[in-house]
Amino acid sequence: MSIRTLSIRRSDRKRPFLEQEQVIRVLSLVALIILSCILLFPMAWMVSTSLKLPSDVFTIPIQWIPNPIAWGNYPQALQDFPFWTFLGNTVFYCISDTILVVATSAISAYAFARLRWRGREVVFILMLATMMIPFPVTMIPTYLIFKWLGWLNSFKPLILPDLTASPFYVFLLRQFFLTIPNELSEAAFVDGASHVRVFWQIVLPLAKPALLVVAIFTFTSDWNNFIGPLIYLDDQSKYTLALGLQAFQGSQWHGAHYELMMAAAFLMTLPMVVLFFVAQKYFVQGITMTGSKG
Numbered sequence: 001m002s003i004r005t006l007s008i009r010r011s012d013r014k015r016p017f018l019e020q021e022q023v024i025r026v027l028s029l030v031a032l033i034i035l036s037c038i039l040l041f042p043m044a045w046m047v048s049t050s051l052k053l054p055s056d057v058f059t060i061p062i063q064w065i066p067n068p069i070a071w072g073n074y075p076q077a078l079q080d081f082p083f084w085t086f087l088g089n090t091v092f093y094c095i096s097d098t099i100l101v102v103a104t105s106a107i108s109a110y111a112f113a114r115l116r117w118r119g120r121e122v123v124f125i126l127m128l129a130t131m132m133i134p135f136p137v138t139m140i141p142t143y144l145i146f147k148w149l150g151w152l153n154s155f156k157p158l159i160l161p162d163l164t165a166s167p168f169y170v171f172l173l174r175q176f177f178l179t180i181p182n183e184l185s186e187a188a189f190v191d192g193a194s195h196v197r198v199f200w201q202i203v204l205p206l207a208k209p210a211l212l213v214v215a216i217f218t219f220t221s222d223w224n225n226f227i228g229p230l231i232y233l234d235d236q237s238k239y240t241l242a243l244g245l246q247a248f249q250g251s252q253w254h255g256a257h258y259e260l261m262m263a264a265a266f267l268m269t270l271p272m273v274v275l276f277f278v279a280q281k282y283f284v285q286g287i288t289m290t291g292s293k294g
Contacts, residue, residue, distance in 0.1 A: 094219050097222050106214075107199075109173035135227075169218070
């Protein structure tokens with residue numbers, strides 16, 4: 001039997017497997033497209049409604065492309081809704097809290113991943129166990145503590161508690177730090193470097209993808225945070241976008257102007273969409289590289 005005949009038979013055997021793999025890929029792609037359409041339906045509804053006249057909001061059948069397109073809803077929403085004040089408060093809160101969470105979580109994760117001290121594993125397990133405590137259990141005691149400290153109606157209760165780091169982000173960064181070779185740290189120690197220098201000049205530069213993931217998670221969580229500002233903020237001039245949008249819905253308008261509400265909601269959502277597409281590459285890289293070592 002010739003070599004050519006053998007190669008032909010082998011290719012014939014591989015062909016069914018290749019065809020099966022292609023069918024699986026096509027079915028997976030179709031399923032993803034269907035799921036994407038389902039997930040994008042609320043977004044499409046919001047954008048379509050934000051460009052409609054009040055009389056066209058609940059027309060049946062649904063008019064996905066408004067006719068005429070009411071571009072004036074967006075200037076009207078910005079005029080009636082103190083968007084820029086709420087945006088400034090939200091940006092201040094998100095940036096301050098993100099910096100604090102990334103810094104404290106990275107320091108704590110380094111201590112759990114690189115430092116050797118008695119009871120490290122026990123403390124780490126106890127820290128992870130705090131993630132199982134539901135927020136309603138601690139909501140009232142925490143509120144009373146902040147009231148006693150005189151921190152109500154300020155951003156202190158929303159930002160300063162993160163000085164204790166976040167257990168989930170500590171776990172995430174610890175797993176990433178464990179993937180960094182110990183030889184790098186040992187070589188630095190031989191040259192006389194301290195843990196602070198190793199952490200700052202070796203570990204953090206290599207952990208940029210994971211740090212960026214933590215920053216994105218924290219920023220988006222704070223951007224959409226509603227219950228925290230609702231509990232601690234009383235002055236409307238200090239409202240965030242999430243809280244201001246809800247408060248403005250019933251208190252400022254005579255009737256339900258859904259087209260203006262959707263315009264304001266889209267303006268609130270747009271920065272998060274832009275952030276995701278800008279940082280998508282680093283976000284996926286950080287998620288892929290994190291957690292590969294226990």
